[in-house]
Amino acid sequence: MAEHANIPAGKGRSNAAILVACVAFVAGMVGMSFAAVPLYRMFCQVTGYNGTTQRVEQVSSVILDRTMRVTFDANVAPGLMWNFKPVEREVMPKIGETVKVHFTATNHSSEPKKGQAVFNVTPMEAAAYFNKIECFCFTDIELKPGETLDMPVVFFIDPEIVNTVETKDIGTITLSYTFYPQEETKPVAVLPAGKADGNQKL
Template sequence: MSDSTALDRNNGKVALRAALFALGMLALAFASVPLYRIFCQVTGFGGTTQVANEAPGAVAGEIGVRFDANISRDLPWNFEPAATVRIAPGARTTVNYTAESYTSLPTKGTATFNVTPVQAGQYFSKIECFCFTEQELAPGEKVEMPINFFVDPAILTDPETAHIDEITLSYTFFPVEN
């Protein structure tokens, strides 16, 4: 076998490996958003809340939950938070945000959310929430948007969160393009 043939074979192997590496990186780029979302939901990273089917039941103690409402300037709605509540950890709680459309056309919005302090995200669980789906408002329509949630009682015994007296749940609505 000549040196030229061996060199061509080695160059072909390097080219194949580089192409496979590039395809792997491209696949990882597409998978990174869903993987990051799953990571945040499992760990509560960055104030990501949890989703649950039911509350475990109230335990002794009390924690405040404050609500925040924000809206993109591109969405012609008024969005108001619920009043601050003090709840027993583990108790199922329902509050209502309100939204009102200020346009003459139907509009859709979707809400992003987070919890602060971020360490509390893993203990804040939503049972039902308007943030799970797109919301559509008719012209001039005003609606209540409920959220059913609980704060896991484990927040009281975790050394990272035992000092937390109040959690803030914040939503920001953005327009959904048709």
């Protein structure tokens, strides 16, 4: 006859508590992984980290008698048959002056396509002082086959850029965009006919 080990009740409860704690930890880590992207994006927009520009709603009340050269770069990721380019290759606004520039995008595919523009500023030290009021990059863009869209960007350079050691000698800023394809969200699985309402026949 086989012998059965006697496990103390207290030890069993302890093991169960450890198991619950492990499951909670894993669930918490999964939740944090989903939150990491929007939190990181928010952090970048607030601090200008990694070349991310600032988003603001009001124009600057101070305009300096000093200009800053701003150049523009446009790219399209693989999988998106768009022609994307800046109308103005560069501008020379005064620091603090609100400027409006234009980009265009044309869909050369035979079906509607949606894209999302990712942007950054170089040198990265200047990103925290590059303020956007209006930008096509704030939302997804959808183009019909053959459609061309004019997309404005309204921005200004914060006058505080001249008061920081790391940025006071910057003479040129480059604003760069890359459009990536955005696929429509599809359901993981589709229920067979008759199962959607739970009235499946046996």
